[in-house]
Amino acid sequence: MKQTPLHRNHLLLKAKMVEFGGWEMPLSYAGIISEHQAVRTSAGLFDIGHMGQIKVSGSDAFSSLQLLTCNNLSLLSPYKGQYSVLCNERGGTIDDLFIYQLPDYFFVVANASNTEKVLNWLRSRVTPYTQIDHLEETNAALSLQGPKAAAVLQPLCNTDITGIKRNLSMRITVKGVPVLVTKTGYTGEDGFEFFFEKAGAKQLWEGLIDKGAIPCGLGARDTLRLEAGLPLYGHEYNDETSPLEVGYKWAVKMDKGDFIGKEALQKMEREGLPQKLFGLVFDSKVIPRQGFSVFKDVGEKEPIGTVTSGTFSPTLKRPIAMAFLKNYRENPKEVYVKIRDVLAKAEVIALPFYKK
Amino acid sequence: MIPENLKYSKEHEWVKVEGETALVGITHHAQDALGDLVYIELPKVGAKLSSMQEFGVAESVKTVSTLYCPVGGEVVAVNEELKAKPEIVNEDPYEKGWMLKVKMSSPAEAGILLSAKEYGALLAK
Numbered sequence: 001m002k003q004t005p006l007h008r009n010h011l012l013l014k015a016k017m018v019e020f021g022g023w024e025m026p027l028s029y030a031g032i033i034s035e036h037q038a039v040r041t042s043a044g045l046f047d048i049g050h051m052g053q054i055k056v057s058g059s060d061a062f063s064s065l066q067l068l069t070c071n072n073l074s075l076l077s078p079y080k081g082q083y084s085v086l087c088n089e090r091g092g093t094i095d096d097l098f099i100y101q102l103p104d105y106f107f108v109v110a111n112a113s114n115t116e117k118v119l120n121w122l123r124s125r126v127t128p129y130t131q132i133d134h135l136e137e138t139n140a141a142l143s144l145q146g147p148k149a150a151a152v153l154q155p156l157c158n159t160d161i162t163g164i165k166r167n168l169s170m171r172i173t174v175k176g177v178p179v180l181v182t183k184t185g186y187t188g189e190d191g192f193e194f195f196f197e198k199a200g201a202k203q204l205w206e207g208l209i210d211k212g213a214i215p216c217g218l219g220a221r222d223t224l225r226l227e228a229g230l231p232l233y234g235h236e237y238n239d240e241t242s243p244l245e246v247g248y249k250w251a252v253k254m255d256k257g258d259f260i261g262k263e264a265l266q267k268m269e270r271e272g273l274p275q276k277l278f279g280l281v282f283d284s285k286v287i288p289r290q291g292f293s294v295f296k297d298v299g300e301k302e303p304i305g306t307v308t309s310g311t312f313s314p315t316l317k318r319p320i321a322m323a324f325l326k327n328y329r330e331n332p333k334e335v336y337v338k339i340r341d342v343l344a345k346a347e348v349i350a351l352p353f354y355k356k
Numbered sequence: 357m358i359p360e361n362l363k364y365s366k367e368h369e370w371v372k373v374e375g376e377t378a379l380v381g382i383t384h385h386a387q388d389a390l391g392d393l394v395y396i397e398l399p400k401v402g403a404k405l406s407s408m409q410e411f412g413v414a415e416s417v418k419t420v421s422t423l424y425c426p427v428g429g430e431v432v433a434v435n436e437e438l439k440a441k442p443e444i445v446n447e448d449p450y451e452k453g454w455m456l457k458v459k460m461s462s463p464a465e466a467g468i469l470l471s472a473k474e475y476g477a478l479l480a481k
Contacts (some may be wrong), residue, residue: 016388028391223417285395312415
């Protein structure tokens with residue numbers, strides 16, 4: 001299993017370690033719920049060194065990426081980033097990404113479990129004048145999230161960070177470590193992500209913790225993104241589900257010219273989406289999990305949908321789930337999820353569950 | 357963290373034998389592996405269980421686990437406090453976090469369960 005340069009720090013903090021996307025990563029340190037609350041009320045620090053960091057350069061970098069992604073790269077300018085999706089010809093999803101335009105190249109961040117697939121997908125489709133480099137050997141990454149993230153970060157750098165607005169990036173030095181800092185995250189809170197060379201990982205991690213950041217693992221990362229209604233590959237996204245079904249039409253720019261998957265996505269829009277993603281909120285105590293069937297009513301035999309992610313929401317203090325529903329045109333108000341031998345009633349809501 | 361006076365199952369439950377009755381709970385290792393517990397489903401008082409029968413489930417934020425009763429018998433009490441505060445099992449799995457009190461149909465059954473030493477060896481594997 002692959003390890004980030006902070007592996008030893010996680011073990012010193014007695015983290016519970018798990019395998020994720022081929023990496024040995026911390027699931028939790030003090031406990032998922034307390035880490036979740038730290039991000040909602042203070043500042044949490046995540047090792048995200050498992051995420052794929054890819055450099056796309058060369059004279060055709062723009063045109064190659066523009067043809068492969070759903071969002072419009074023309075909307076970028078130096079140091080600006082955008083969320084985007086790589087689709088296959090069927091409109092299904094290869095991966096969802098963040099792409100930053102830097103002065104000399106595009107910097108792409110992919111999901112850990114998909115990085116090899118994304119590299120292969122890009123390398124087999126770009127022009128000879130596009131260079132794809134995987135930065136795994138050299139780079140690490142951290143994510144600092146929560147209402148106190150800026151207060152934790154500012155004393156460690158000599159640049160005024162208030163100028164970094166949502167989705168923007170900047171090259172700064174934090175605790176002596178040169179980083180690309182971005183105003184992004186995956187928690188529903190304000191926060192920063194740092195991309196930097198491995199040698200600085202320990203210094204940065206320990207520096208941010210000294211200033212009050214609470215170490216958080218993948219468990220809290222999952223409950224936080226779920227409350228924020230953010231999709232995750234392998235749950236909401238897969239080779240067969242499109243960004244349209246997930247509710248990310250805003251990231252699909254039909255007017256930008258041709259791109260892989262466009263025809264299929266347009267057809268889907270014309271003929272109607274097979275399903276749409278909703279939030280489910282439960283009164284019961286049992287917890288819905290991925291793959292559980294959703295029914296329109298008690299006594300119905302045919303499911304109208306499937307749970308893609310489910311957990312106990314530390315903020316709402318109730319079980320929540322995201323689920324694809326086929327009967328979305330009927331504006332369903334409530335549905336039932338089969339959880340072992342019970343049918344648990346759920347209120348259907350538009351995502352997200354939590355907004356700061 | 358493995359009390360000497362208890363017996364253990366390979367499924368990470370503990371049993372405290374008191375004459376013909378037994379208290380049943382899950383081990384420190386089990387609660388730690390599950391993480392923050394948010395719901396524990398227990399049987400009704402009066403339920404009859406055979407040994408290693410499922411008696412409930414423990415839901416944590418991350419996962420769900422089936423609970424097995426290492427000894428057969430009749431449930432004479434359940435820990436009602438866990439309904440509102442499942443986190444008691446995380447905090448004190450061997451005392452306040454007990455789950456069931458079972459009147460054993462054949463108390464000799466408890467004899468074949470693992471000792472603290474044997475359970476410790478199982479965890480060390």
